[in-house]
Amino acid sequence: MSRSVEPSVAEASELTRNHPLGLRLNRWLRRCGERFELETQLKIPAQMEPQALAEFVGMAVEEVPSRAEILLQRPDGGRSLVAVASGVEATEGAAVLVVEAYPSKRGWRFRGVEGLGVFRLWIGEGTASHGPLEFAGCRLGRELPWAFARAGDAVREDTGDDNSGDHWRFVAEGSFDSRQTSLAVFVPSGWQLDVDGGQAKALGEINAIAGAVYEVTGHARLRGPEAREVLIRTSQAVETATEMRISGATFGTGELFRGAPQVIAFDSNGEDSNGEDSNGQRQSVVDVEWRPAAGDPATGQTGQLPWRPMSSECLGQVQLRVVEDGAWRFLEQLAVAPVDLEVDLERGAGRQGKFALSGLTGAEVSIGEVPGLSTNVRSEVRRDFGQEESKFVVVVEVAVEAERPAGVRLPLTLNLELTWDLRRRLTLQVPFPSRGVCFIGADGRTLKTEEQIPVDRLTGVRALATTFDDGENFALTGRLLAEDVTYDVELYEPIPRLGQGYFEMDLGLFQEPLRRMLSASQDLDAEVRLWVEADGGGALPPRRIQVARFDSPLALDEETGEAAITESNLGSELIVEALPLWKPESQPMVLEATEGGDTFRFDPKAREAGPWLLLGWDGDGCRFRPTLWMVGDEGKAVHEDTLSPLQQAIRIADRKSRRQALATEMARLAETPGDPGWAQVEGSIERQHLLPAATFELLRELIQHPAAAVGALTHAPNKERFAHAWSVLEQLPFAWRLVPLRAWMQAVEGLHHTHVAQHAQAAGTGESADEQLRSFLDLMGSHRPFLKTLAAWLQLRLLGEEDPSELGAPTFVLEGILEAERQSLFARTTEDWWPRAPQSSEWLAVEMQWPDVLKRQLRVSKAVSAFKRPVLTAPLLAAFASALDLPTQPFFLFDMRRLRAFDARFFDATYENGLRLALAVAGDEIPVGT
Numbered sequence: 001m002s003r004s005v006e007p008s009v010a011e012a013s014e015l016t017r018n019h020p021l022g023l024r025l026n027r028w029l030r031r032c033g034e035r036f037e038l039e040t041q042l043k044i045p046a047q048m049e050p051q052a053l054a055e056f057v058g059m060a061v062e063e064v065p066s067r068a069e070i071l072l073q074r075p076d077g078g079r080s081l082v083a084v085a086s087g088v089e090a091t092e093g094a095a096v097l098v099v100e101a102y103p104s105k106r107g108w109r110f111r112g113v114e115g116l117g118v119f120r121l122w123i124g125e126g127t128a129s130h131g132p133l134e135f136a137g138c139r140l141g142r143e144l145p146w147a148f149a150r151a152g153d154a155v156r157e158d159t160g161d162d163n164s165g166d167h168w169r170f171v172a173e174g175s176f177d178s179r180q181t182s183l184a185v186f187v188p189s190g191w192q193l194d195v196d197g198g199q200a201k202a203l204g205e206i207n208a209i210a211g212a213v214y215e216v217t218g219h220a221r222l223r224g225p226e227a228r229e230v231l232i233r234t235s236q237a238v239e240t241a242t243e244m245r246i247s248g249a250t251f252g253t254g255e256l257f258r259g260a261p262q263v264i265a266f267d268s269n270g271e272d273s274n275g276e277d278s279n280g281q282r283q284s285v286v287d288v289e290w291r292p293a294a295g296d297p298a299t300g301q302t303g304q305l306p307w308r309p310m311s312s313e314c315l316g317q318v319q320l321r322v323v324e325d326g327a328w329r330f331l332e333q334l335a336v337a338p339v340d341l342e343v344d345l346e347r348g349a350g351r352q353g354k355f356a357l358s359g360l361t362g363a364e365v366s367i368g369e370v371p372g373l374s375t376n377v378r379s380e381v382r383r384d385f386g387q388e389e390s391k392f393v394v395v396v397e398v399a400v401e402a403e404r405p406a407g408v409r410l411p412l413t414l415n416l417e418l419t420w421d422l423r424r425r426l427t428l429q430v431p432f433p434s435r436g437v438c439f440i441g442a443d444g445r446t447l448k449t450e451e452q453i454p455v456d457r458l459t460g461v462r463a464l465a466t467t468f469d470d471g472e473n474f475a476l477t478g479r480l481l482a483e484d485v486t487y488d489v490e491l492y493e494p495i496p497r498l499g500q501g502y503f504e505m506d507l508g509l510f511q512e513p514l515r516r517m518l519s520a521s522q523d524l525d526a527e528v529r530l531w532v533e534a535d536g537g538g539a540l541p542p543r544r545i546q547v548a549r550f551d552s553p554l555a556l557d558e559e560t561g562e563a564a565i566t567e568s569n570l571g572s573e574l575i576v577e578a579l580p581l582w583k584p585e586s587q588p589m590v591l592e593a594t595e596g597g598d599t600f601r602f603d604p605k606a607r608e609a610g611p612w613l614l615l616g617w618d619g620d621g622c623r624f625r626p627t628l629w630m631v632g633d634e635g636k637a638v639h640e641d642t643l644s645p646l647q648q649a650i651r652i653a654d655r656k657s658r659r660q661a662l663a664t665e666m667a668r669l670a671e672t673p674g675d676p677g678w679a680q681v682e683g684s685i686e687r688q689h690l691l692p693a694a695t696f697e698l699l700r701e702l703i704q705h706p707a708a709a710v711g712a713l714t715h716a717p718n719k720e721r722f723a724h725a726w727s728v729l730e731q732l733p734f735a736w737r738l739v740p741l742r743a744w745m746q747a748v749e750g751l752h753h754t755h756v757a758q759h760a761q762a763a764g765t766g767e768s769a770d771e772q773l774r775s776f777l778d779l780m781g782s783h784r785p786f787l788k789t790l791a792a793w794l795q796l797r798l799l800g801e802e803d804p805s806e807l808g809a810p811t812f813v814l815e816g817i818l819e820a821e822r823q824s825l826f827a828r829t830t831e832d833w834w835p836r837a838p839q840s841s842e843w844l845a846v847e848m849q850w851p852d853v854l855k856r857q858l859r860v861s862k863a864v865s866a867f868k869r870p871v872l873t874a875p876l877l878a879a880f881a882s883a884l885d886l887p888t889q890p891f892f893l894f895d896m897r898r899l900r901a902f903d904a905r906f907f908d909a910t911y912e913n914g915l916r917l918a919l920a921v922a923g924d925e926i927p928v929g930t
Helices: 012-016 050-057 153-159 505-516 647-652 654-669 678-690 696-700 706-714 719-729 740-761 768-782 785-799 811-828 839-847 852-861 865-885 889-900 904-925
Strands: 022-033 035-043 067-073 079-091 096-103 108-110 121-127 127-133 148-149 167-173 183-188 192-206 209-223 230-231 242-245 257-258 260-266 281-287 287-293 316-324 327-337 342-347 352-356 363-365 372-381 391-400 413-419 425-431 436-440 451-454 464-465 473-481 490-494 496-500 502-506 529-535 544-548 552-557 561-566 572-580 599-601 610-616 620-632
Touching: 012 342, 035 127, 050 121, 050 127, 067 127, 067 505, 079 505, 148 363, 183 192, 242 327, 281 599, 281 647, 316 425, 316 811, 342 425, 342 496, 342 502, 363 372, 363 391, 363 839, 436 529, 473 502, 473 505, 490 505, 502 505, 505 529, 505 544, 505 889, 561 572, 561 610, 561 620, 647 654, 647 696, 647 768, 654 740, 654 768, 678 696, 678 706, 678 719, 696 706, 696 719, 706 719, 706 740, 719 768, 740 768, 740 785, 768 785, 785 904, 811 865, 811 904, 839 865, 839 889, 852 904, 865 889, 865 904, 889 904
Parallel strands: 035 192, 230 327, 257 327, 451 544, 552 620
Antiparallel strands: 022 035, 022 167, 035 108, 067 079, 067 121, 079 096, 121 127, 148 167, 148 183, 183 209, 192 209, 209 230, 242 260, 260 281, 287 316, 316 327, 342 352, 352 391, 363 413, 372 391, 413 425, 436 464, 464 502, 473 490, 473 529, 496 502, 529 544, 552 561, 561 599, 572 610, 610 620
16 A cells, blocks of 8 residues: 655555555565665564455455465465464454464565565465455566665564664655655666756665666656656655556456456555545556557567557457556556356267357467367357357367377367467467366476375465266365374365366365364374365266475485485575474574585584484475484483483484383473473474474474473463464364363463462562463463453462353353354355264264263254254364363364364354353362362
């Protein structure tokens, strides 16, 4: 969002404050020696307003999904899951969604050329996605100059660099009027800079980007290729920067526009910060010119083609521009298809198939030669049943040759060339006209069966299915493959229909459900096998892919003391680090790369004896499976008397003995909140923000001792660290909602006893032990709504203080609230598909020794369709299991997570009131002993 700013230094947040979802994308030029570094950073809020999400998604606020995945679409087209907004929490009377961020190694920072282009935002809601939304003030391409303003104090906070004088924040691309007295202007290579009534001072160049940066005062006129002209003026009375974005419908899951899109200008409404509307913006459609991007057929030079006013003839690969008073404000290249384009599959005779394309508005269609196939393109006029008007259809017939060359495999997709004239062309990828399925990679190639893909790189991967049966549907199916999981962990998601017989799904939207499946296992080598199932029509060819946590392992050579990279598709920022596991809080050691760059020297003789974790990074991501290198006697000795008992347990070489020692230490730590061994637990949790939680054996053992897991929360010094510890342990086969109340009591009571002892030792100075306990209980209650009930119960049991607002409601009132929540769920959930949980359904059907009030609630669910019952009963069962320390089946933990993801608002509200109901009926009989 752009707005008028005062002549004083403007903060980076001023440009993007009041973003509809509270996210900000900031760009800076940072001084790095004699040159500059271009840096782009995404800032993620801790909370999000449901009203803002409703406006973005395009629904009523009461229909806002209770769990939404926030995905960042990078300029290269890939999407990354950056946060999840879930639950609704009331804060000072206002409802907000709690946002859990997924940090990258650089905190979602992009450097140099990887930050060029447009970043967009998507919201994933189950199988649906909403977007894209361009970030305000972030369009940054290679075609026009850029302007930067000197950064203020906000940069010190965002970048962690106190030297703000060497930072400039991005304010505009193209022509720009500023109230600032000077700007840093990036002049791309091939452009000429002239200044009237001021001066231009050379500041340096930008790493990896051709051009130079000048500090400019006055009126700067920049002239570039193809008669492009940009005006940048400082010391103006009004700042007229306007953010321009593309808006239009798209075809399929790609970025092919249906009809010529609009360019919308977003500008400040001119009011001050107290008078802005909800977005602080007003918008208007601007006049756009276009031309084919293919260039003149005689010369091949795009610049010789004239610009034209926007019209329905804007088709194919095109360029759009906005020019105001001779100054270029906007330039973009994109692909445009006819607005009415439709692709339908049809059955042919014998070994033939065909598809019909309608809405082509006069385009010629051709298809390249494909070995083993014969093709024919013809035109016809059709009138659909019940329609009065006829339509022009291009039919493409494809036949498999009887004598197909040996070894030639038929393609699963075909490329059609649409041509309106010599300059307007478009390539359209369509499915092969037959019944079948395949997975298409982000690079457009067909993935091999059993090909492995890391979960973080699913962006752009598509599942594609085709059929000639109008009644046939398809679903993406998955199953976890892990040695330590003996029950079924499955995925089942219907694939959207894009046309007659044509189904397609973007797997990038399922990163979070797939992570949830992988979290059911502590095995770092666990995989999820994905395939497509048909609902009717018989079996399909075996097309499967494997989704894993990592690309590949590091290869260790104990003789040479080196770790080798076996993956060939490497980035430019490959780093291998070594971390001593008994000191997880320490800074990892960066290993030296050999001359070839794919082997790294670990040199065990130079390392301390003990377990070392080797981590292979490619940019932000840990692409290679963390690998353990146990340094034995050849390494440097460690003084045992300087190590805590937990550190000594971690350093045991034999795996079975090590696990036994870790189990003993976890049980001991649960009893001793003040033990120094908690430093290793905290260090492992803090290190965990970039790695799967299963990486650390210490954490895998921690979750086997619920009181010790709660102890990790009691050692969190603030809300941020509390939230981080909470999310880290839930990456494992562990759920806070299933932790017995006795474990909460044991850990919190131990914390209180520690505070009492510390207070007595300090002779009664400072905050009292009771006050410290209340502070922690307040911290608990601020994290999740159900923890307010739990905190109130702990406060009653430990301090004798009761909060009537959380405890003490009559059972009939609570049961009435539970019924109201069920009706609210039915009212906002109209879809027929609910998550499947057959194992839990069978388990719940067996008459168990539940309390009568729980049996009564479970019987209520029998009045609805069977496929809805797991969603209704899971939160109640979890609440009673936690309160009364009731046993649950192993598969219930994963089912509970999946069922909560369906509607977190219902699950959390039902769990909270179910917990209050369990406390009301059990009272003092709740087990709290060890």
